[in-house]
Amino acid sequence: MKKFIYYKFKIVFVLLSCFYSVFSSATTQEAIKLNIEINLPDLAVTPYHRPYVAVWLETLQREHVTTISLWADDLEWHKDLRQWWRKAGDEKIDGVTGATRRPGKYQIKWMGFDEKQRVIEDGEYYLNIEVVREEGGRNYFRQKISLGQRQQYELKSKTELHTIKINSYVKNNKE
Amino acid sequence: MFINYRYKQYKILAAAIVSLLLMNSATVHAHARWIIASHSNLSGKIPHTINVDMSISNELFQPHYGFVMRDKAKKNSRVTPAQLQMLNPDASMETNLEFNFLTLKSVAAVELKQSGTFHLSLQQDPVYFVNYQKPDNSKGRAFGKKGQAKLPDNVSDVVGIRYLPTLDTFVSRNKMTKPVSFSIGLELLAESHPNDLFVGESARFQLQLNGKPVDKAVSIDVVEGNTRYRNERKTQKITTDKNGWFEIKWQVAGMYLIETEFDMPSKEVGIDIDKYSLFTTLEVNPI
Numbered sequence: 434m435k436k437f438i439y440y441k442f443k444i445v446f447v448l449l450s451c452f453y454s455v456f457s458s459a460t461t462q463e464a465i466k467l468n469i470e471i472n473l474p475d476l477a478v479t480p481y482h483r484p485y486v487a488v489w490l491e492t493l494q495r496e497h498v499t500t501i502s503l504w505a506d507d508l509e510w511h512k513d514l515r516q517w518w519r520k521a522g523d524e525k526i527d528g529v530t531g532a533t534r535r536p537g538k539y540q541i542k543w544m545g546f547d548e549k550q551r552v553i554e555d556g557e558y559y560l561n562i563e564v565v566r567e568e569g570g571r572n573y574f575r576q577k578i579s580l581g582q583r584q585q586y587e588l589k590s591k592t593e594l595h596t597i598k599i600n601s602y603v604k605n606n607k608e
Numbered sequence: 609m610f611i612n613y614r615y616k617q618y619k620i621l622a623a624a625i626v627s628l629l630l631m632n633s634a635t636v637h638a639h640a641r642w643i644i645a646s647h648s649n650l651s652g653k654i655p656h657t658i659n660v661d662m663s664i665s666n667e668l669f670q671p672h673y674g675f676v677m678r679d680k681a682k683k684n685s686r687v688t689p690a691q692l693q694m695l696n697p698d699a700s701m702e703t704n705l706e707f708n709f710l711t712l713k714s715v716a717a718v719e720l721k722q723s724g725t726f727h728l729s730l731q732q733d734p735v736y737f738v739n740y741q742k743p744d745n746s747k748g749r750a751f752g753k754k755g756q757a758k759l760p761d762n763v764s765d766v767v768g769i770r771y772l773p774t775l776d777t778f779v780s781r782n783k784m785t786k787p788v789s790f791s792i793g794l795e796l797l798a799e800s801h802p803n804d805l806f807v808g809e810s811a812r813f814q815l816q817l818n819g820k821p822v823d824k825a826v827s828i829d830v831v832e833g834n835t836r837y838r839n840e841r842k843t844q845k846i847t848t849d850k851n852g853w854f855e856i857k858w859q860v861a862g863m864y865l866i867e868t869e870f871d872m873p874s875k876e877v878g879i880d881i882d883k884y885s886l887f888t889t890l891e892v893n894p895i
Binding site for chain 1: 782
């Protein structure tokens with residue numbers, strides 16, 4: 434009898450966990466508004482310093498909306514991302530800040546919220562990407578995007594970043 | 609013979625008028641001078657130290673002649689006494705900041721603790737001089753106050769001038785806040801921010817005297833640094849509107865010197881004109 438109760442619990446638990454994982458993965462899929470593929474080139478330079486990278490949104494009037502991603506965990510070097518710094522220097526960015534990355538391909542997924550978890554409305558924005566490397570160069574990319582529409586953008590590679598692929602998704606689209 | 613003489617007279621008169629007009633339209637008379645900070649924008653948790661270079665030099669920005677701290681300047685020596693001041697973001701003021709005279713330039717190490725925009729200013733002691741006209745109609749200048757300055761005989765149009773230069777610049781740490789004004793002498797008020805200047809963009813400024821907008825059109829000179837590495841000085845001449853507003857379109861990135869002068873009847877006894885001048889250094893970033 435005790436064994437049966439145990440099994441019953443186990444079944445319920447497994448069912449629940451399955452249900453939860455399906456449900457949560459579905460919501461994650463639905464919520465992605467932007468996927469930004471960034472490819473850091475493997476540069477043959479010595480010394481090589483990993484670049485600082487900032488990704489952020491601005492309105493078409495070039496007012497800052499939110500930082501999507503920042504790869505520069507030391508505040509000391511934030512000001513070197515000049516275009517980002519002038520717009521977002523005093524913004525709270527703890528949630529989107531991470532360490533610098535090695536050369537390679539990275540997917541940055543954005544769920545459509547700002548740092549205070551407020552929903553950013555669908556519409557036209559500028560997506561900005563800036564990269565700067567110590568003892569290296571600085572590149573700045575700006576692309577007009579339509580949030581809430583299924584679209585694909587490709588930005589030509591420059592010295593510090595290979596081709597950037599941007600995918601925007603329709604709200605609640607199960608892609 | 610008579611006609612020829614009259615013609616010569618006219619020629620002299622015309623030359624005099626032209627030179628007089630030139631004198632009036634050329635705003636900047638004195639040597640360029642500047643204060644330049646090692647950084648315009650900083651970020652970080654630990655307080656920053658910046659270096660500040662100061663020099664009297666027409667070559668931008670290579671030094672020619674430094675300043676000496678007012679307290680350390682010996683009387684009647686040929687040094688240029690000045691006082692370095694800084695307005696912190698919270699409007700508190702640090703006066704008489706230490707700096708070193710290194711002959712060609714003077715250098716300060718200034719610690720920035722607060723977050724926001726700092727306004728640095730080098731206040732030079734007033735320079736007294738006298739402008740006059742010689743009997744042959746040429747212009748002359750002598751240093752010193754009227755009555756003390758040594759003038760040649762038979763001079764006319766003697767004008768006593770008090771020269772009041774301000775050298776300033778701005779540095780922002782962790783965020784850009786509205787810079788605090790000294791409200792003494794000439795100053796620039798930026799419509800956006802003096803540490804947020806980028807190539808291809810325009811910036812608007814208002815020229816202020818003693819904390820208030822100037823009340824007439826004033827000519828402004830804008831010169832990009834690196835003058836040693838180009839053959840033309842490329843001074844941009846801009847005239848303010850009646851309220852002192854003017855706009856600069858930044859053509860290249862670099863450090864710029866903004867120069868202007870403003871004459872006022874002096875309130876000091878024995879002095880005719882107060883000649884305020886301003887030398888503001890601004891950094892323009894590439895896009």
